[in-house]
Amino acid sequence: MMLKALLKKQFSELLYGYMKRGIAKPDEKGNGNKGKLVLFAVLMLYVVGVFVVVFYKIMNELCPTLCAFGLQWLYFSLAGMLATALAIIGSIFLVQYQLYEAKDNDLLLSMPIPTSYVMFARLFTLYVQNFLFEALVFVPAIVVYVQCGQAHMTAAVINCVLLLLLMPLFSLALTCVLGWLVALLSSRMRHRNLAIVVFSLAFIGGYFYVYSQYSTFLKKILENSEIIGQKVKTLFYPFYELGRAGTGRVDALVFFTLITAAVSVLVFLLLKANFVKLATAKPNEKKAVYKEKTARVSSADRALLKREALHLAKSPVYLLNGALGSMAMVLGSIALFWKRNGLLSFLPALFPEDPAYAGVAELVVTLVVCFACSMNAITAPSISLEGKSIWIAQSLPVPAEKVLWAKLRLHLLVSAPAALLFAGVFAMLLDATGKMLALMFLTPVLFILFSGLVGLTCNLKMPNLKWNNEAYAIKQGFSVLMTILIVIGMLGLLIVAVRFLLDFLTAYDLLLIFDAVMVAVSLVLFQWIRTRGAKIFSTLS
Amino acid sequence: MLNIQHLTKRYGNTVAVDDLSLRILPGELYGFIGHNGAGKTTTIKACCGILNFEEGEITINGISVKDDPLACKAQIAYLPDNPDLYEFMTGIRYLNFIADIFGIPADERQKRIRNLGDRFDLTKDLAQPISAYSHGMKQKLAIISAFLHDPKLLIMDEPFVGLDPVSSHELKVLMRELCDKGGAIFFSTHVLEVAEKLCDKVAIIRGGKLICSGTMEEVKGDGSLEDVFLELEADE
Numbered sequence: 001m002m003l004k005a006l007l008k009k010q011f012s013e014l015l016y017g018y019m020k021r022g023i024a025k026p027d028e029k030g031n032g033n034k035g036k037l038v039l040f041a042v043l044m045l046y047v048v049g050v051f052v053v054v055f056y057k058i059m060n061e062l063c064p065t066l067c068a069f070g071l072q073w074l075y076f077s078l079a080g081m082l083a084t085a086l087a088i089i090g091s092i093f094l095v096q097y098q099l100y101e102a103k104d105n106d107l108l109l110s111m112p113i114p115t116s117y118v119m120f121a122r123l124f125t126l127y128v129q130n131f132l133f134e135a136l137v138f139v140p141a142i143v144v145y146v147q148c149g150q151a152h153m154t155a156a157v158i159n160c161v162l163l164l165l166l167m168p169l170f171s172l173a174l175t176c177v178l179g180w181l182v183a184l185l186s187s188r189m190r191h192r193n194l195a196i197v198v199f200s201l202a203f204i205g206g207y208f209y210v211y212s213q214y215s216t217f218l219k220k221i222l223e224n225s226e227i228i229g230q231k232v233k234t235l236f237y238p239f240y241e242l243g244r245a246g247t248g249r250v251d252a253l254v255f256f257t258l259i260t261a262a263v264s265v266l267v268f269l270l271l272k273a274n275f276v277k278l279a280t281a282k283p284n285e286k287k288a289v290y291k292e293k294t295a296r297v298s299s300a301d302r303a304l305l306k307r308e309a310l311h312l313a314k315s316p317v318y319l320l321n322g323a324l325g326s327m328a329m330v331l332g333s334i335a336l337f338w339k340r341n342g343l344l345s346f347l348p349a350l351f352p353e354d355p356a357y358a359g360v361a362e363l364v365v366t367l368v369v370c371f372a373c374s375m376n377a378i379t380a381p382s383i384s385l386e387g388k389s390i391w392i393a394q395s396l397p398v399p400a401e402k403v404l405w406a407k408l409r410l411h412l413l414v415s416a417p418a419a420l421l422f423a424g425v426f427a428m429l430l431d432a433t434g435k436m437l438a439l440m441f442l443t444p445v446l447f448i449l450f451s452g453l454v455g456l457t458c459n460l461k462m463p464n465l466k467w468n469n470e471a472y473a474i475k476q477g478f479s480v481l482m483t484i485l486i487v488i489g490m491l492g493l494l495i496v497a498v499r500f501l502l503d504f505l506t507a508y509d510l511l512l513i514f515d516a517v518m519v520a521v522s523l524v525l526f527q528w529i530r531t532r533g534a535k536i537f538s539t540l541s
Numbered sequence: 542m543l544n545i546q547h548l549t550k551r552y553g554n555t556v557a558v559d560d561l562s563l564r565i566l567p568g569e570l571y572g573f574i575g576h577n578g579a580g581k582t583t584t585i586k587a588c589c590g591i592l593n594f595e596e597g598e599i600t601i602n603g604i605s606v607k608d609d610p611l612a613c614k615a616q617i618a619y620l621p622d623n624p625d626l627y628e629f630m631t632g633i634r635y636l637n638f639i640a641d642i643f644g645i646p647a648d649e650r651q652k653r654i655r656n657l658g659d660r661f662d663l664t665k666d667l668a669q670p671i672s673a674y675s676h677g678m679k680q681k682l683a684i685i686s687a688f689l690h691d692p693k694l695l696i697m698d699e700p701f702v703g704l705d706p707v708s709s710h711e712l713k714v715l716m717r718e719l720c721d722k723g724g725a726i727f728f729s730t731h732v733l734e735v736a737e738k739l740c741d742k743v744a745i746i747r748g749g750k751l752i753c754s755g756t757m758e759e760v761k762g763d764g765s766l767e768d769v770f771l772e773l774e775a776d777e
Contacts, residue, residue, distance in 0.1 A: 288631075290668035292655065295637045295647050303641035307627070314629035388625035394591040396642050397615035538610075539593050 002113055006121035013125075043481055048136065055082070056140035058218070063144045065222045072150060074229045076160075076246025077239040078221070079141035080167060081232075084239075087133040087171035088178065093471070094129060095179035098122055103468050105279040115275050119268070123172065130168035130175070138164050145246075155248030162253060163245055170238065170260045173267040180278065196316040201327065204320075238263075300398050304406035305413075311385065312378065312410065317471045318385065321480075325375030326418035332372065333418075333425045343429055359507030362436040363498065365426040366511060369440075370447045370491055373419050378411040379455030380483035383537065384464045384473035390540055400534040404456055411452035419444040439511045450490070450518045453525040455483045460533045463540055490518070542567045542694050542725040543588060548597035550583050550749075557583045559749040561597070565694075565727050565742075570720050572740035573729040574770060580749040581729040582622060585698050588727065589619040601694055615643075618692035622699045622729075624679040628672040632663065632682050635671060636689060643690035650689070657685040660711050676703045684712060688719070695719060697728035701735060713739055737766040745773060 059079060066075040099122050108118050142160045146153065185195075210217065221228055233240045238259045244252030271278075298306060312318055336343065383404075386393060393403045423440050426432075432440055458479035467473045474480065494514050501510060543565040550558040558580040565571045575581050586592035588599055590610035599606040601613040627635055633654070640650040658664035661681040671679065680703040687695060695716070701709050716726050716739065730736050736743055737757065743766065744754035752773055753760055761769050 288668040290633060290665055292651065295640070295650060297647050298641045300642050300644070303638055307630075307638055310634070311627070311629045388623065389627055391591060391619070391621050391625070392627070395589050395614060395617075395619040396639075397611050398642060399611060539591065541592070 003117050003121065006108075006113070006117055007124060010121045010125040040478060040481075043485070051136045052140055055137045056144065058082075058214075059141045059144040061218055062221070063141075063148050066225055067148055067150055069225055071225050071229055072145075072247045073240070073243035074225060074232065075145070075243070076141070076163075077229075077232050077236070077243030079138055080163070080239050080242040080246070081236065083134040083137035083141075083167060084171045084174070086137055087130045087168060088175050090133040091126060091129055091172075091175050092179050092182065095126060095175050096183055097469055097471065098126060099176070100179065100183050100278050102279070109276060109279065116272055119271060119275055123176075123268075126175070127168050127172050130172045131164070134167050134171065135164060138167065150247070152248035155250070156246060159245050159248055159250075159253050163242060163256070166257060166260050167242070169264045173260075173263045176267050176271060183278075193314060193316045197319055200316065200320050204324070205331075301402060301406070304398065304403055305409055308382070308406050308410040309413075312414070315470060317474055318381070321474050322378040322381070323376055323414050325372045326414050328375060329369070329372045329418040329422040333421045336422075336425045336429065340429055359436045359511075360502070361430050362427075362432050362440050363507040363511055365430065366423070366440050366443050367491065367494060367498075369419055369423045369426065369444045370494075371488075372422060373415055373444055373448050374451060374484070374487045374491060376411065376415045376448070376451070377455055377480055377483055378414060379407050379452045380459055380480040381474045381477045382407040382455070383459040383540070384467070384477050384479065385470055386540075387465050387467060387470070387473070390465055394538055394540075400537040401530050404460075404529055404533060404537060408449075408452045408456060411455070412448055415448040415452075416445055419448060435508055436511075439508065439515070443511055443515055446515050446518045446522070447490075450522050450525075451483070451487045453522050453529065454486050455479070456529055457525050457533065458482045458486070460529065460536050465540065542569070542602060543696075543727055544598075544600045545584070545588065546598045546600075548584065548587060548594055548599060550580075550587060550592070550594045557749050558587070558594070558746075561746070561749070561751050563744055563751065563754065565725050567693075567723050567725050568720050569725050569741045570716060570739060571725070571727045572736040572743040573727060573746065574731075574733065574736060574743060574766075575729075575746035576774065579746045581746060582698055583749075584746070585619075585696055585727070585729060588696055589617065590614055591619075616692060617694045617696055618687035618690065620683055620687045620695070620697040620700050622702070624676070624683040624703075626671050626679055626683060628670065631670050632667040632674070632678075635682065636667070636686055639686045639689055645690055653689055653691075654685070657688055660715070661685060661708050677705060677708070680704055681708055684708075684715075688715060692719075693724050695724065695726045695728070697726070699730060700728055701730060701732055733765075733767045733770060737761065745770060747774070 059075075062078060063075050066072065099119075102122065105118075109115070138160070142157065142164075145156065145160075150156065232243070238256065241252045241256040241259065245256050312322060394400075396403075420441060423444055427437055427440050459477075462477075462479040462482065464473055464477055464479075494510070497510055497514070498507075505513075543563075545561060545563040548558050548561040549556065561580070561584060563571075573581050573584070583592065587594045588601075588606065590606045590613055601616055604612045604616075606613045627638075630638065636654050637650070640654075645653070654667075655664065658667060661684065663678065663681050663685065666674070666678060671682065674682065680700075684700065687697070700712060704712065713735075716728075720726060720741075740757055742754070742756050743760050745752050745760070753769070757766070760766065
């Protein structure tokens, strides 16, 4: 009974987090929520679809070759490793929020509930989330294997379904240990936020590197499958057994089950022994002592901008999700400049000198810069991030539009310099001149303004002020998702226009029309935010 | 100072505040009492210009909250029932932010921060992030920020919740000082003993309707405020 109640609470919290937090309340007549829920479900299906297609493609390249070499087990080992890695990446921070730093740990631990029940309920929801991540990889892997038509298919499929249920236990055990290590390390660091940002950037950089080298890695795996198989057998033994189990071997399935059970029980017992200590631990931060000094006086406008900037700087999750594009553009500019000689020899092959396609190279790089800008979403969660403290901005003697413009100004200040730098390096490499050079700089700036205004509008229409952790407002905010879709959609329109209209219009004309459309839409949004949007903000609660 | 005339606020079909009229004069410390969900917070938020209302009028020093909310907000300070402050700021940064918005000169704000910080024993903790503050410390910081720009009218929702006895006493002293200077205070509370000792006037609200108001003597007569309140509740 007690466990059932705990599980019910955990799942309702989970569903609330995924479904309702991102969606604004319906109006007084009850309109609005159903449509948004359907849209949310469609978007989620789209995201899942993209993952499934990507992994299906990878598996489709691996499976036939490895099976031809008689290395079916290696195919499943690699699929298992990929699934486990995705589950760990996807749930390491969830483990922190839902297990170690859950807001209701104190409350539940103060009740007459056995610690193991509290832990079990939390771990079970994490298991479900791990299962979903693993299924994104392993289900396409099974489908591809079936399509390849290997021997002992029935046994293989039965084993794979059982593996799909077992693997999340294995990844969950690893995630719990890693999550605990991250929590322990970050609580002992002086510059915790900086460490999280650097760690995350390194991780994202590594991910993009692996993704960009995807074909090379795949080729290397296929070329050296025997050696890799040997390495997996010696260094990652559980995955060796997992791979063998995937081919239909019952003894391997028993082995993998025993290994998973042993690891899971060990981690569970370790957690149980330390859970109260871990869940109630406070960060080991040195207490700063106030020393009086003369304050720097700022105007109201500047104070509001400083407030926004401070929020961005102090929140790793906001910084990483809101300003990733700027970081990518700065790093991209350095990389472009560093590799300029190689690129200069490569560009003529990509964009041949043809008067009919004059300015196309500039147009394409402008698209690249705009795409990088679209990764910045500072305004989209900014109103939701006011959270329960929105009363402060509302009760201050400053017009609501000034508060909103401060958010837009920060978006421009963080995005525009990086975009101009990126565009500048591209312009130098392409030796751009004249009108196209002007548009190479103007278009990204207009695009940043447009995306900032779209973000504000979406967040005013779909605010979410009732979050327990700001990561919910940033990562699961419906307004953020909508903003990204609209902004990327705008770029998509330009790509379609380039594809179909380049024979009739010059690259310069296309960019000019694109800019004009952005200016027109921005003006409409600007006027709406200034009037209706400001009124909405003033009474949000 | 604060004039509420025929205020009505509805949430859908529910009437949260029904034709409420109150007048708070300069120098008055006005208590606002009622059970949970009676409409106190709704009234307070409407007075601060952060909640729209359908009918009635609220003016602060003759200026309509509906017509010129900014001019009204410049004269008041608002303290909500829960001190949800900017957790990404330190205490001193938050106070400087408020001071910047209200245009308080550097030397003046420094003097006021020192004075108020010392009175609430929070000065030494001002360099810490607000996220590290306890509920009581956040409440003290919210109170300091409310007094920082020397408001003419202070509107507070349950200001004593979470305060230790010393800070609670200090707040009462500050409230009286503000009223003695010609300011006015309108605050809600559930602590009837505090209201009885502190307030010049009191209003009791039930189901969104004003059921009793006047000077403390007029309202409680020979009994206690608690007796009157319970009697009025029982009448319902």
